[in-house]
Amino acid sequence: MFTEASKVKQSSTAGVYIHIPFCKSRCSYCDFATDVFRDQNSVQRYVDAVCREILSEPPALAGGQSEHDYSASPNWPAANAVAGHIDTIYFGGGTPSLLSPKQVALVIDAVRKRFNISRDVEITMEMNPATVSAESLAGYRKLGVNRASFGVQTFNDRDLKLLARGHDANDARQTFKLLSEAGFANISFDLIAGLPGQTLEDWERNLNEALAMEPEHLSLYLLEVHQGTPLAEQLRSGRRPMPDEDAAAEMYELLLDRTASAGLLQYEISNFAKPGFESRHNTKYWRLVPVYGFGVSAHSFDHVRRYWNERDTAAYVKRIEETSSAMAGCEAIDAASEFVFLGLRLNQGIDLNEYEQRFERDLSKTHAAEITRLSENGLVELAGGTLKLTRKGMLFSNEVFAEFV
Numbered sequence: 001m002f003t004e005a006s007k008v009k010q011s012s013t014a015g016v017y018i019h020i021p022f023c024k025s026r027c028s029y030c031d032f033a034t035d036v037f038r039d040q041n042s043v044q045r046y047v048d049a050v051c052r053e054i055l056s057e058p059p060a061l062a063g064g065q066s067e068h069d070y071s072a073s074p075n076w077p078a079a080n081a082v083a084g085h086i087d088t089i090y091f092g093g094g095t096p097s098l099l100s101p102k103q104v105a106l107v108i109d110a111v112r113k114r115f116n117i118s119r120d121v122e123i124t125m126e127m128n129p130a131t132v133s134a135e136s137l138a139g140y141r142k143l144g145v146n147r148a149s150f151g152v153q154t155f156n157d158r159d160l161k162l163l164a165r166g167h168d169a170n171d172a173r174q175t176f177k178l179l180s181e182a183g184f185a186n187i188s189f190d191l192i193a194g195l196p197g198q199t200l201e202d203w204e205r206n207l208n209e210a211l212a213m214e215p216e217h218l219s220l221y222l223l224e225v226h227q228g229t230p231l232a233e234q235l236r237s238g239r240r241p242m243p244d245e246d247a248a249a250e251m252y253e254l255l256l257d258r259t260a261s262a263g264l265l266q267y268e269i270s271n272f273a274k275p276g277f278e279s280r281h282n283t284k285y286w287r288l289v290p291v292y293g294f295g296v297s298a299h300s301f302d303h304v305r306r307y308w309n310e311r312d313t314a315a316y317v318k319r320i321e322e323t324s325s326a327m328a329g330c331e332a333i334d335a336a337s338e339f340v341f342l343g344l345r346l347n348q349g350i351d352l353n354e355y356e357q358r359f360e361r362d363l364s365k366t367h368a369a370e371i372t373r374l375s376e377n378g379l380v381e382l383a384g385g386t387l388k389l390t391r392k393g394m395l396f397s398n399e400v401f402a403e404f405v
């Protein structure tokens, strides 16, 4: 697999992902690597660890903690040398907007020392309602943060309580106002659908309010119930109704119709944007472009392998302080398969010529039977050298992807 993956062309600029694990409280459905915000000292210690990780030898070269020979990886820039070129920085979490502008500045400075940053870099910060002020937003803007990924989730207070989001709809409205006043001209809303007890009418109201605010970008998440979360327990014990999958499909259809009439064009199964406001950073994941991740549980991808860090924040900080590396594992990727099922998420689909150039084989021949079957079922269409999902295929995308794994 290494041999095959190493043929992938390095055609696009890489990105950097920074994971900030702290949240004000824990949502009932969350199984991300998050910690409840305790005190500024722990946050500062974490920020220092992230900066240290960014400025250290890459795990590939640091300690031989795995059976793999990381030194073969051509993509990690050497420590203390500005070698890698990046054009996106993404602060995800958790709730990155719990960091002060000063802490964000420390991280951006470390990234700047380590990477060559494009002048038109896209810097995204995930922000939750009621976690920012006019001052903090002005501070982030000064540092070059030019995109806000805003965790609205829903404008329905009953559902916000169910999700234990720790904010209400008015907080979301107020925060959006602050974002606009601070000069954010690229705001993405995260919305969540398929909640227990949520009706199509609830979703429609929610959607109407979100679209009336005219965000530049919108991401939809269908609720996933993870074992071990409070929500899973509430569903198991019958305290909440089970989410209705058919209703979720209708919500998705409604979303497709409404976003189109609001001028938000779908460019990925769950993502919609005004033209020119597609997430440059997230598109890297779907196009198999390298992303270097720093922080607890952060994942990196370098064309050939995927690496990931320790999932526990205290363990991450300890390991970085002791060894400058917190890598917990790595795997070789099957780039040809990933190119297909990640690329199919994009509305533009995959270019079969590009596939052939990258992997030296013709997908329409190697997977002729699968493509024919999926086309006959109305799930994909193959035209003009491009393979893409149909509208029906977007609803049954996992079925399609399974054919190419």
Ligand code: SF4
Pocket: 022, 023, 025, 026, 027, 029, 030, 031, 032, 034, 093, 094, 095, 128, 151
């Ligand atoms: S804000 Fe996001 S990361 Fe934090 S607890 Fe809630 S779902 Fe998890």
